[in-house]
Amino acid sequence: MNLHEYQAKELLASYGVPIQRGVVIEDIKDLDSAVSKLKEETGTDWCVIKAQIHAGGRGKGGGVKLAKNMAEVKEHANNILGMMLKTPQTPGGLEGMGKLVRKILITEDVYLPNANGEMDIKEFYYSILMDRERKCNVIIYSTEGGMNIEKVAEETPHLVHKEYIHAHMGLQGYQTRKIAHNLGLSGAAFKSMCKFVASTYNAFIGSDASLIEINPCLKTSDNKIVAADSKASLDDNALFRHPDLAALRDVHEEDPTEVEAKEHGLSFIKLDGNVGCMVNGAGLAMSTMDIIKLCGNDPANFLDVGGTADAKRVETAFRIILRDKNVKAILINIFGGIVRCDRVAQGVVDAYKNIGNIPVPIIVRLQGTNAEIAKELIDASGLDVHSAITLQDAADKVTELVS
Numbered sequence: 040m041n042l043h044e045y046q047a048k049e050l051l052a053s054y055g056v057p058i059q060r061g062v063v064i065e066d067i068k069d070l071d072s073a074v075s076k077l078k079e080e081t082g083t084d085w086c087v088i089k090a091q092i093h094a095g096g097r098g099k100g101g102g103v104k105l106a107k108n109m110a111e112v113k114e115h116a117n118n119i120l121g122m123m124l125k126t127p128q129t130p131g132g133l134e135g136m137g138k139l140v141r142k143i144l145i146t147e148d149v150y151l152p153n154a155n156g157e158m159d160i161k162e163f164y165y166s167i168l169m170d171r172e173r174k175c176n177v178i179i180y181s182t183e184g185g186m187n188i189e190k191v192a193e194e195t196p197h198l199v200h201k202e203y204i205h206a207h208m209g210l211q212g213y214q215t216r217k218i219a220h221n222l223g224l225s226g227a228a229f230k231s232m233c234k235f236v237a238s239t240y241n242a243f244i245g246s247d248a249s250l251i252e253i254n255p256c257l258k259t260s261d262n263k264i265v266a267a268d269s270k271a272s273l274d275d276n277a278l279f280r281h282p283d284l285a286a287l288r289d290v291h292e293e294d295p296t297e298v299e300a301k302e303h304g305l306s307f308i309k310l311d312g313n314v315g316c317m318v319n320g321a322g323l324a325m326s327t328m329d330i331i332k333l334c335g336n337d338p339a340n341f342l343d344v345g346g347t348a349d350a351k352r353v354e355t356a357f358r359i360i361l362r363d364k365n366v367k368a369i370l371i372n373i374f375g376g377i378v379r380c381d382r383v384a385q386g387v388v389d390a391y392k393n394i395g396n397i398p399v400p401i402i403v404r405l406q407g408t409n410a411e412i413a414k415e416l417i418d419a420s421g422l423d424v425h426s427a428i429t430l431q432d433a434a435d436k437v438t439e440l441v442s
C-alpha cells in the first residue's frame with residue numbers, strides 16, 4: 040500500500056524525523072485557514088503548493104509550485120487542486136490522461152537563507168528499501184538529489200551509494216556516520232544527518248515499510264536535515280499490525296478493478312496483454328503467465344482465485360477479467376489439491392451460464408483430484424469452453440484460438 044506524501048511525512052515525524060511542515064486541504068475554501076495556520080507555526084510567508092497523488096515527478100508536470108505571497112498561493116492552489124496532473128510516472132506518462140488531484144499540501148518553504156543571509160542548501164537523494172538478493176535492507180543515497188535521480192543513476196552510478204543493513208545486527212552507529220561523511224557533511228549538519236538516518240530507519244522498521252524514499256532530503260542553510268518530499272510503501276501483509284496506517288489507504292489511487300477484486304478475496308493485478316488468466320495459487324499463476332508468454336502471447340492479468348474456486352468466485356473473476364477489452368481468450372488453470380476439479384468445472388459451467396454471453400473462448404486446464412470427470416463435464420456442457428489436461432496443451436490451444 041502506498042502513502043501520500045503528507046501521510047508519509049506524518050509517519051516520519053512520528054519517529055522524530057524532521058520534515059517540511061505543511062497542511063493538507065481537499066476543498067479550496069479551506070485554503071485561507073490552512074495558510075494562516077502554517078504561518079503561525081513557521082513564521083514564513085513563502086510556501087510550496089504540492090499536488091498529492093501516488094506518482095512521483097510531480098515537479099516536472101507542474102504539480103509543485105513555489106508561492107511568495109498569498110496571491111500566488113491562491114493562484115497555484117486553484118490551478119493544482121482538481122487538475123489532471125501528468126507526470127512521467129502517471130499512466131501513459133506525459134502523453135497520458137494524468138491523475139485527478141484531490142488534495143494539495145501547502146508546505147513551508149525550506150529553501151531559505153540562514154540568519155546571515157547566506158543561501159547554503161544541498162539536495163540529497165535518500166531511500167531505504169529491501170535488497171532481495173542480499174536478503175537485507177539497504178539505504179541508497181546520493182549527493183545528487185532533486186528531480187533527476189534516474190538520470191544520475193544511469194549516467195553516473197558511482198555517485199549513488201549503498202549501505203547494507205545486517206538483518207540481525209540492525210543499523211549501526213558507524214553506518215550513520217559513514218553516510219553523513221559520504222554526503223560531504225561536517226559539524227552540525229553531520230550530526231543532524233546521523234540522527235536523520237537512525238530515525239528514518241526506525242520508521243521503516245516500525246511501520247513494516249517496503250520503501251521509504253526522501254528526494255530531496257534537504258540540508259538547509261542553517262545545517263538541519265529535513266525531508267522535503269517523501270514516498271512510502273507499506274507491506275500489505277503486515278498492515279494488520281498497523282490499523283492506524285491501514286486506515287490511510289486511498290482507494291481513489293488504486294485501480295478500481297483491483298479494489299473490487301480485493302473485496303471478493305481475489306488477488307488480481309491488471310497487465311497489458313491479451314490472455315486473461317484465472318488460476319488457484321500464486322506460484323501456479325506465475326508459471327501460467329510464463330507459459331503464455333513462451334507461447335508468444337501476453338497475459339492480461341494475474342489472478343489468484345485462492346483455495347475455494349467455487350461458482351461465485353469464478354463468476355466474479357470472469358466479470359473482472361471481461362471488463363478488459365484487450366482480452367481475446369481466458370485460460371483457467373486449476374490444480375485440484377484440496378479443491379476437487381469436478382467442483383471447479385461445475386463452477387465454470389454455472390458461472391458461464393449465469394453471465395450469459397462470454398464473447399471470448401475459454402480454455403480450462405484442470406489437473407489433480409477428479410480431473411477426468413471435470414474434463415467430461417466441460418466437454419459435455421456444449422459451451423465455448425475447451426478443456427486441456429497439460430499446461431502445454433492448454434497454452435497451445437490459447438495460441439490457436441487467439442490468432
Ligand code: GDP
Nearest residue numbers: 095096097098103148149150185186254255268
Ligand atoms: P516530485 O517532483 O514529485 O518528486 O516532488 P518534490 O516534492 O520532490 O518537489 C519537486 C521539487 O520542488 C524539488 O525537487 C525541489 O526542487 C522543489 N521544492 C520542494 N520543496 C521546496 C521548498 O520548500 N522550496 C523550494 N524553493 N523548492 C522546493
Ligand code: MN
Nearest residue numbers: 185254255268
Ligand atoms: Mn521528489
